[in-house]
Amino acid sequence: MDAVKFEVPPELFVTTESSSFAGQLALGTLEAGPDTYTFSQPVDWNVTVTNTGDALLVMGSARGTATVACARCLDDFQVDLNGEVEGYFLLSEDGPAPEDMDDDEFEVLGADKILDLEPLIIAALLVEAPLVPLCREDCAGLCAQCGANLNEGPCACSAQPDDGLPRMSDGRVSPFAALKDLDLGE
Ligand SMILES: [Zn+2]
Ligand SMILES: [Zn+2]
Numbered sequence: 001m002d003a004v005k006f007e008v009p010p011e012l013f014v015t016t017e018s019s020s021f022a023g024q025l026a027l028g029t030l031e032a033g034p035d036t037y038t039f040s041q042p043v044d045w046n047v048t049v050t051n052t053g054d055a056l057l058v059m060g061s062a063r064g065t066a067t068v069a070c071a072r073c074l075d076d077f078q079v080d081l082n083g084e085v086e087g088y089f090l091l092s093e094d095g096p097a098p099e100d101m102d103d104d105e106f107e108v109l110g111a112d113k114i115l116d117l118e119p120l121i122i123a124a125l126l127v128e129a130p131l132v133p134l135c136r137e138d139c140a141g142l143c144a145q146c147g148a149n150l151n152e153g154p155c156a157c158s159a160q161p162d163d164g165l166p167r168m169s170d171g172r173v174s175p176f177a178a179l180k181d182l183d184l185g186e
Contacts, residue, residue: 002021002022002023003023004023004025004045004116004117004118004121005114005115005116005117005118006021006114006115007112007113007114007115008049008056008109008113008114008115012049012051012056013051013091014051015051015052015053016050016051016052016053017050017051018048018049018050018051019048019049020046020047020048020049021046021047021048021049021117022044022045022046022047023044023045023046024042024043024044024045025042025043025045025062025117025118025121026039026042026043027039027042027043027064027122027125030066030122030125030126030129032126032129033131035068035069035071035129035133036068036069037066037067037068037079037081037125037129038066038067038068039064039065039066040065040067041064041065042064043062043063043064043121043125044062044063044064045060045061045062045063045085045117045121046060046061047059047060047061047085047087047117047120048060049115051091054090054091054092054095054098055088055089055090055091055098055106056087056088056089056091056109056115057087057088058085058086058087058088058089058115058117058120059084059085059086060084060085061082061083061084061085061124062081062082062083062085062121062124062125063080063081063082063083064080064081064125065078065079065080065081066078066079066081067079068129068133069133070133070134070135070139071132071133071134072134072135072139072140072141072142073135073139073140073141073142073149073150073151074142075135075149075151077133077135079129079130079133081125081128081129082128083123083124083125083126083127083128084124084127085117085120085121085123085124086120086124087107087117087120088101088105088106088107089106089107089108089109089115090106090107090108090109091109092108093108135151139151143155143157143158145157
């Protein structure tokens with residue numbers, strides 16, 4: 001198993017040379033916006049590092065399974081995150097910056113020749129994290145009145161006559177509810 005942070009081996013400083021590396025990274029937790037992803041197992045990663053002449057090109061993948069709370073019902077569920085690892089490390093600070101890249105798309109290899117893949121692996125996983133994590137697409141969420149998890153069946157509230165206002169799928173009153181009292185002159 002290769003370390004996620006390592007000194008670039010001498011043979012990789014020859015143009016067109018490439019080497020593959022693979023290992024596991026214990027991440028613990030990852031914050032993605034308001035959501036926290038917890039990894040009970042290390043993340044598997046593998047990359048190929050290629051010397052392009054000007055830079056070391058890092059390409060590979062990272063795969064892990066994390067637990068996150070559903071945004072609707074708040075229950076924890078598991079999600080597989082399988083992302084592409086990409087990095088571009090200029091070999092010299094003095095050379096021209098890559099023409100078709102923004103400043104945040106490449107780095108310069110330090111004098112210590114240490115390559116740290118961890119930020120690339122984290123970025124690869126974060127890109128795959130859903131904006132709104134849902135335990136399932138049709139998660140029924142929580143009752144807006146009593147907080148019961150509606151995935152486990154209807155709550156007592158649904159047995160009572162409601163206020164008759166049209167509700168949206170997440171339980172909120174529809175913005176069109178106000179229209180129902182409008183006299184449209186029919
Ligand atoms: Zn849910
Ligand atoms: Zn309820």
